[in-house]
Amino acid sequence: MSNDWPLFEVFIRSRAGLEHKHVGSLHAADARMAIEHARDVYTRRQEGVSIWVMRSADIIASDPQEAEALFEPARDKVYRHPTFYAIPEEVKNL
Amino acid sequence: MYTQALDNPGSEAQPADSGESGGRAARFQARIDVDEKIEPKDWMPEAYRQTLIRQISQHAHSEVVGMLPEGNWITRAPSLKRKAVLIAKVQDEGGHGMYLYSAAETLGISRAEMFEQLLSGAAKYSSIFNYPTLSWADIGAIGWLVDGAAIMNQIPICRCSYGPYARAMVRICKEESFHQRQGFEIMLTLAHGTPAQRAMAQDALNRWWWPSLMMFGPSDAESKHTAQSMRWKIKRFTNDELRQKFIDITVPQAQFLGLTLPDEALRWDEATQHFQIGPIDWSEFQAVLKGNGPCNRERLEARRAAHDAGRWVREAAAAHAHKERMRASAAVPPGSAPEPRVAP
Amino acid sequence: MSATPATPATPAASLQGTTLQIDAHCRYVLRLADTSLVLAQRLGEWVGHAPELEEELALANLALDLIGQARLLLTYAGELEGRGRDEDALAFLREPTEFLNLTLAEQPNGDFGQTIVRQWLIDTWQLCLYERLAASSDTRLAAIAAKALKETRYHQRFSSGWLVRLGDGTAESRQRVQRALDELWRFSAELFAVDQVDERMHAAGIAPSLTELAAEWSARIDADLSAATLRRPAALPYPWQGKRGVHTEHLGYLLAEMQYLPRSYPGARW
DSSP: OOOSOOEEEEEEEOSTTSOOEEEEEEEOSSHHHHHHHHHHHHOTTSOOSEEEEEEGGGOOOOOGGGHHHHHHHHHTOGGGSGGGSOOOTTOOOO | OTTGGGGSTTOOOOSSOSSSOHHHHHHHHHHHHTTOOBOTTSOOOHHHHHHHHHHHHHHHHHHHHHHHHHHTTTTTOSSHHHHHHHHHHHHHHHHHHHHHHHHHHTTTOOHHHHHHHHHHTOSOOOGGGGSOOOSHHHHHHIIIIIHHHHHHHHHHHTTOSBHHHHHHHHHHHHHHHHHHHHHHHHHHHHHTSOHHHHHHHHHHHHHHHHHHHHTTOSOGGGOSSHHHHHHTTSOOSOHHHHHHHHHHHHHHHHHHHTOOOSOTTOEEETTTTEEEOOOOOHHHHHHIIIIISSSHHHHHHHHHHHHHHTHHHHHHHHHHHHHHHHHHHHHSOTTSOOOOOOOO | OOSSOOOOSSOHHHHTTSHHHHHHHHHHHHHHHHHHHHHHHHHHTTTTTSSSHHHHHHHHHHHHHHHHHHHHHHHHHHHHHTSOOOHHHHHHHOOGGGOOOOGGGGSOOOSHHHHHHHHHHHHHHHHHHHHHHTTOSSHHHHHHHHHHHHHHHHHHHHHHHHHHHHHTSOHHHHHHHHHHHHHHGGGGGGGGOOOHHHHHHHHTTSSOOHHHHHHHHHHHHHHHHHHTTOOOOOOOOOOOBGGGTBOOTHHHHHHHHHHHHHHHSTTOOO
């Protein structure tokens, strides 16, 4: 059993209506401590209404090597963007 | 300034990628040239990674050791407001250390390793924190001069090429501005106080001025690594540029305080439109960097003692967490899905 | 506040304005203020020396909250006293015999376990106390207590969490924290020792009943001890009198350090 405290990633929702944003990481022995540490380190200036912590080891990330395959194909599918479509000015609410 | 020891013999940052694919290195440099941010899992030259690890961890160590000279006066702060503000400042510094260790950990080194490097004396931290805080005025001088110098260095790093480091610096810079203001305010109160308080302020300035100038490090003309660091957008301005900027901003502030800078050669140069200072005693700087400053031993001893004394605490927390995990998995029948949890 | 109103022999209203009542009121507030102040001073000593960087920040947070409480309470006490003393005059220029903090608060930090036990005992007490003070007939005190209550909930969560980790951690940690508990337990009796000041304040609807508080405190303590697998020490009702200005030798040193600058430079502004 390791004596190291595992690394946790911290996500904070700074205001109601916003998403949780990744703000950094910290070490803690358990989840309860991680929340408390996150609160102590990342919300000192009233920057938080909600905290998520997760063990860094549990994060599943896309592989930068696959960035091309994962993200390039979306580039030429511009029809997903609203600006691709030409709508006459007189038509409202579109 | 947190990278004062980068150029010492033994620091292996090589200027060019040796043995790494020229194509990849060129593509990497191209990203940097257009101000693209490098993120943790992106390919990077090994020398870039090592330089960053060293720079970021030295910066983190500086914050953590820096808590000591100021922490020294928490119990003796002369008013409740000053006490509260000082605690908040030192707390910020601890937090900054944490943001930076966090950023360094994304490069493949652990906090435990970095801390071990600090405690063993292998890692360096900013020379300035090896000076003692001998009076309350020192707290003012540190906020005004040391944090002032730090801000000068930190703002450009907010645009450095490595994402996590840049983002940590943005956070730090937002918090830093109160530090310098509180220091200057202390100096102002003392300078306009009783004769004894004025003398206290002048004495502090006499002791902290030169070490603050040395924080920026020696002239880059003597460094072969500056060029590479600048190409990689890890370093954005030379030591001399930053030092000069600091001098030009700070001298009028000292004049406003009615205090005298301990430099008989100090003068305004009409031609260059800069303040010229007298010679810096770099032998003192080198001595401090090597471990022979006034407080090097005490600073490391304090951190080592705290770390050792805390070992049983860290172990207990880890042991308890382990017990809880064992209990949790014993309570859940095999095959059932775990409930999403809110931490208690 | 307790559901049954106090029924003193003399209605509370007629005591208002008398010197005794003002004095009792002022002393009551000072007791709360000094306990927070002295505890904050102790926590300030940990900066730079905690077991982990994260705990440095946590302990500093606690200290900041407690200083905030102390400042509000001291300012109020100074107004009640009516001699023109502000928060700093009260903090930095009173003698040890004039400090009315709980004896427990001035005990040395010792190791992290001892600091946690001291913190937890006081946090739990403040939690029970502020919950009730938030309904005090003294609206100023009620407002201060309501604000402090939010902070204290977090403090109690922090200190009881650590009590459990240390009590139910390793054999060494359990031994250390049990020893700290055995050492500090004797100071807990003072938390609920009722004297004239307490009685006057309770009669006036300002302060809750310490006897009621004691029962709730005891129940919370037992719950945490059980989770921490620690033994509740035997009761040791030594009549500590920190509340009345009679302290242990520790307070003198603590105040000498804390007060040295304003005392050395009389009249100076900082």
